[in-house]
Amino acid sequence: MTRGGKRTGAGRPTGTGQYGEETKPVRVPVSKVNAVKDFIKNETELPTLPLYGSDVQAGGPTPADDYVENQINLHDYVVERPAETFFVRAKGQSMKNIGIGDGDLMVVDRSIAPRNGHVVIAAVDGDLTVKRLNKTTDCLELLPENEEFQPIRVSSEQHCHIWGVVTNVIHRV
Amino acid sequence: MTRGGKRTGAGRPTGTGQYGEETKPVRVPVSKVNAVKDFIKNETELPTLPLYGSDVQAGGPTPADDYVENQINLHDYVVERPAETFFVRAKGQSMKNIGIGDGDLMVVDRSIAPRNGHVVIAAVDGDLTVKRLNKTTDCLELLPENEEFQPIRVSSEQHCHIWGVVTNVIHRV
DNA sequence: CATTTTATTTTTGTTACATAATTCAAAATA
DNA sequence: TATTTTGAATTATGTAACAAAAATAAAATG
Secondary structure, X not given: OOOOOOOOOOOOOOOOOOOOOOEEEEEEEHHHHHHHHHHHHHHHOOOOEEEEXXXXXXXXXXXXXXXXXXXXXXXXXXXXXXXXEEEEEOOOOOOHHXXXXXXXXXXXXXXXXXXXXXXXXXXXXXXXXXXXXXXOOOOEEEEOOOOOOOOEEEOOOOOEEEEEEEEEEEEEO | OOOOOOOOOOOOOOOOOOOOOOEEEEEEEHHHHHHHHHHHOOOOOOOEEEEEOOOOEOOOOOOOHHHEEEEEXXXXXXXXXXXXXXXXXXXXXXXXXXXXXXXXXXXXXXXXXXOOOOEEEEXXXXXXXXXXXXXXXXXXXXXXXXXXXXXXXXXXXXXXXXXXXXXXXXXXX
């Protein structure tokens, strides 16, 4: 006894797969199969988050989407030249006045030519320090941003190398 | 005319493929096929950068790899719960003392239950503000971190909603 | 009408296959 | 004999194909 016949509209709907999208087999080295699967899932969640301006007018429990200025990817926001950028953890409070505190993560770009006024990472006789650069014809000064600290005057006998210019600071509150 | 016969050792050797390893087909959403291929070849610039401790002993032009503490992905470093996290740009200097300045990007986690001492994003009568939370049985206070500013005492007639707790600040230097 | 059964259609992991790539050895050539 | 050409052997690689699972609608049943 047949129950047959065409059933238009029946069947699993398209887009009900785990990716909501067509898939295609790709050959992957066996050692990376799991990493690739993770990669696919992690990339599915965009690494961007909404940015709300602080002039938002709202009282609701969640900021309204109207006020989203932008979706921001932190990495892109903070690093311009990945190949030339690295992080250094700050030590001490000598730059406190400009918001660099002990333990903060500094983003350093080594491709920026250091100029006076730049906040730089300098290695003086092998010791790393963050300071504001002030170079005159006579001497090289490294200025703190905290009255409790003294400027460093680098003598000609001392070894000093500028590693890069600090572009951003990430501060745990 | 035959040129035949057994040829032991002939043929393409194993491991001469582009990955030097056995491969296996994996289903990938079509929009990510290229990203996955890049990922396999490691041509994807990983969004991680090296972190150097500030106790590095070095004088060379580039920090030595020995001193790399870690490869850091900024996004992961700063956001714990992506679905519950958003950014707000700071306005004004009322929290200057703890390193939050005008224009800084604040990372806000709305899943953290706000407690006294937490730095929170509050909407008071529709105005957004960053302050330190101090709630007593009688009243709710929002304390600045700058002597030039006054605490905000939220009266019972006023609308106040805490949007979330500030966990990190990104500061352009 | 509610529930169960059957049919239909898409997803998904894997196998299979045709073609490309790479190497070895025999045959042809110089 | 030394070198080049040709054919055979073997693995790599992209994709078609297949089978099982999943999801839904229609039909049958009570």
